[in-house]
Amino acid sequence: MQLSSDAVILRVWPVNEADLIVSFLTRDFGKLKGVAKSALKSRRRFGGTLEIMTEVRATFVDRPRQELVRIDHFDLIASPLRSPVDYARMTTLSFFAEVTEQALPDRNPEEVTFRLLSAVLDHCARGQIWLPVTYFSLWMTRLMGWLPDLNLCAVCSSSLLDSGAWFHPSADGLRCRSHAMPASASLALESLQLARRMIRAPIAEFAAQPWTAQSAADLRRFSIQALERHLERRLRTAEALRRLATGAVSSAELRS
Numbered sequence: 431m432q433l434s435s436d437a438v439i440l441r442v443w444p445v446n447e448a449d450l451i452v453s454f455l456t457r458d459f460g461k462l463k464g465v466a467k468s469a470l471k472s473r474r475r476f477g478g479t480l481e482i483m484t485e486v487r488a489t490f491v492d493r494p495r496q497e498l499v500r501i502d503h504f505d506l507i508a509s510p511l512r513s514p515v516d517y518a519r520m521t522t523l524s525f526f527a528e529v530t531e532q533a534l535p536d537r538n539p540e541e542v543t544f545r546l547l548s549a550v551l552d553h554c555a556r557g558q559i560w561l562p563v564t565y566f567s568l569w570m571t572r573l574m575g576w577l578p579d580l581n582l583c584a585v586c587s588s589s590l591l592d593s594g595a596w597f598h599p600s601a602d603g604l605r606c607r608s609h610a611m612p613a614s615a616s617l618a619l620e621s622l623q624l625a626r627r628m629i630r631a632p633i634a635e636f637a638a639q640p641w642t643a644q645s646a647a648d649l650r651r652f653s654i655q656a657l658e659r660h661l662e663r664r665l666r667t668a669e670a671l672r673r674l675a676t677g678a679v680s681s682a683e684l685r686s
Contacts, residue, residue: 438548439482440527447470450466452464452480453531459492461535466501489501519559546570567650569629580595597617598615599658621646
């Protein structure tokens with residue numbers, strides 16, 4: 431059966447001299463993997479559409495009892511290459527791709543996740559980095575069902591509405607000061623309030639304020655730790671973002 435859907439490219443890898451396997455998130459059918467026959471030779475069918483986070487109209491054939499679909503062609507909608515891609519932006523795009531690839535099961539419709547990805551890509555294309563990363567991390571944690579209660583201590587249920595909170599990489603939930611685990615990290619009241627607003631509002635409502643690597647850094651750390659704990663793996667791109675935020679990236683990496 432031939433199908434078509436808007437999609438975002440997540441990952442591409444070769445299987446022989448001409449063919450590629452492509453992982454892509456579709457609006458209508460969820461995350462799929464497919465074979466792009468002769469993709470390394472056919473510019474007409476796939477030219478300019480195989481970079482990660484490229485938005486395309488995907489046409490493919492899905493056969494019963496086959497894990498991989500057969501990709502006929504991708505029609506370009508929006509490319510991350512439409513604006514300059516430096517190290518910071520490439521790291522951000524790679525982070526979106528890695529989290530989406532690892533968090534979502536195959537063949538499970540994920541329209542809300544698709545819309546989230548489209549929204550953060552739009553803001554990333556405008557030259558923003560830290561707002562899209564913060565918003566995406568928090569919302570992916572929520573959509574996967576991994577976001578704890580932002581209002582109550584996980585131990586004693588005391589209110590966190592007028593205070594900050596504490597979190598630990600090995601434990602779920604936020605805690606009040608009295609029940610913070612040793613070596614916990616703090617989540618400032620301002621960041622906790624921002625998180626509550628973000629889960630109720632579109633990303634555009636936060637674009638007017640200045641965003642630097644220091645903006646809501648504790649909220650990003652909290653969200654990414656939650657993602658890594660539930661995925662049971664370290665995110666390679668999260669470490670790259672951390673190094674970028676702390677200025678630990680080499681000049682050679684910045685030029686790449």
